[in-house]
Amino acid sequence: MANELLIGTYTDRLPHVDGHAQGVLTARFDGSAVTDVTVAARVENPSWVTAAPGDAHVYAVSETEPDGGVAAFARGADGVLTELGSASSGGPSPAHAVVHPSGRFLIAGTYGGGTVSVFALADDGSLGERTAFVRHEGRGPDPERQDAPHVHQLSVDPVSGDVVVVDLGIGEVRWHAFSEEGALTLRPEATVVLGSAGPRHLVFHPDGRHVVLVNELDSSVDVLRRDGDRFVRVQSTTTRADGAEGDNLPAAVCVSDSGRTVLVSNRGDDTVAVFAFDTEASRLTLVDSVAVGGRAPRDLVIAPGGDRVLAACQDSDEVTVLAFDDADRSLRLLGTSPVPTPVCLRFV
Known part of the structure; x- marks a missing residue:
């Protein structure tokens, strides 16, 4: 069964991106490829x-x-988006x-x-x-x-x-x-x-007790643990594989439904870092770094069903599809689909 996907994009050329999409896109995901990509709403840099x-x-x-x-x-039964208004x-x-x-x-x-x-x-x-x-x-x-x-x-x-x-x-x-x-x-x-680490995105672990936070400026990922009515930082580790060189800017972080696996996208290395998460020890361990198949991966999402991961590769105009096995924390590139300047992915 195919799933519908909303895709956020850039439409303009900006200092950090050569945007050339036409607005919010919709598409279908059949488990192996993103297809039927259409403009759902003409919005500047959505x-x-x-x-x-x-x-x-x-x-x-x-x-x-x-x-x-x-x-x-408003999103109709056919997936069509009808604008209801906007605001500053x-x-x-x-x-x-x-x-x-x-x-x-x-x-x-x-x-x-x-x-x-x-x-x-x-x-x-x-x-x-x-x-x-x-x-x-x-x-x-x-x-x-x-x-x-x-x-x-x-x-x-x-x-x-x-x-x-x-x-x-x-x-x-x-x-x-x-x-x-x-x-x-x-x-x-x-x-x-976090200071110079440059916190960018976080995700709550399914246990409600932990937060995983990715930092853009020093290529790190942190574990925060709930302590009463606040969180404390209990671990910080790199998002990069041993020997990785050059500039790198992590972007997105997501966690599997089981809570066993954490994924982080790396722009520069153009990889997905795969971490095992030990909730008892409140600790991440990097187990793999997998080439994402495109350039500058922004958003990462785990598809319904839990066995596919999609990456929005902003600078190579494609969404890449990877097979994912949460049980053994394996990730493997299956293919790529052309999508103009994709940034954000949202299943609906």
Whole structure:
């Protein structure tokens, strides 16, 4: 049975990417290839896409300057996206957005502005009023990449319900209490400071007790362990194989449903790092580094069924497909499918 896939892309040539897609794409994945790639919505630089619970409503950022945007869409039974409206993201170059598990709010963050906005969502999925707005201040140790706040990812803590903000620019991961009205209240005692490591993306382990965090600037991946109402950093290790040389920028991290395996994409090495995760010891062990089959892998997703991994290879205009066996933590390239400037992958 084929699965439908939403693909976020770049449409413009920017300093860090030669974007030439035409907007949000939809495609089919049959287990071996990505096919029937079509333009679902013409949005400028929709580099991140997400969906509400049930997948009836889809949201995309528009990574533009001097102000970015977020757009809402109704998704029909045939997969067609119908725009419901858009709003300012509250700053330039939004990089990420997530729908609250309640389906009542959209949370968006800007890389260029270092801001977080919360939007109420109407019953029809459209964007309502902004219920919260936070602007980070400060900078990190790296004068080039951490000259200002750069919010890179947002998520919701599955245990506490807090909104978690990963800011590469100030080198911190911040936890915010989230109210029923959509307000954010910083919990400064819960902030995790990574500094020059450059935190980029994190994923909650299925056990709810651990977080795995990938750092872009030093090619590391960290284990955070829940300690009461906050997390503490208990391990940091490299995402690169022994002997790897040259520039490298990790991008995405995902964990298998069993929690046994963690995968990290490496741009530069153009590999997927495969880690075994020991929950008792709160420890990652690198067991393999597999060529991804394309250039600059951004997002990684494990397909429904759990035996395939897809990688969005931004600079080689393809989505690559790898066979995945969680039991023995093996990963093997099966093939590639042409897709223009893919960045984000979301099964619906």
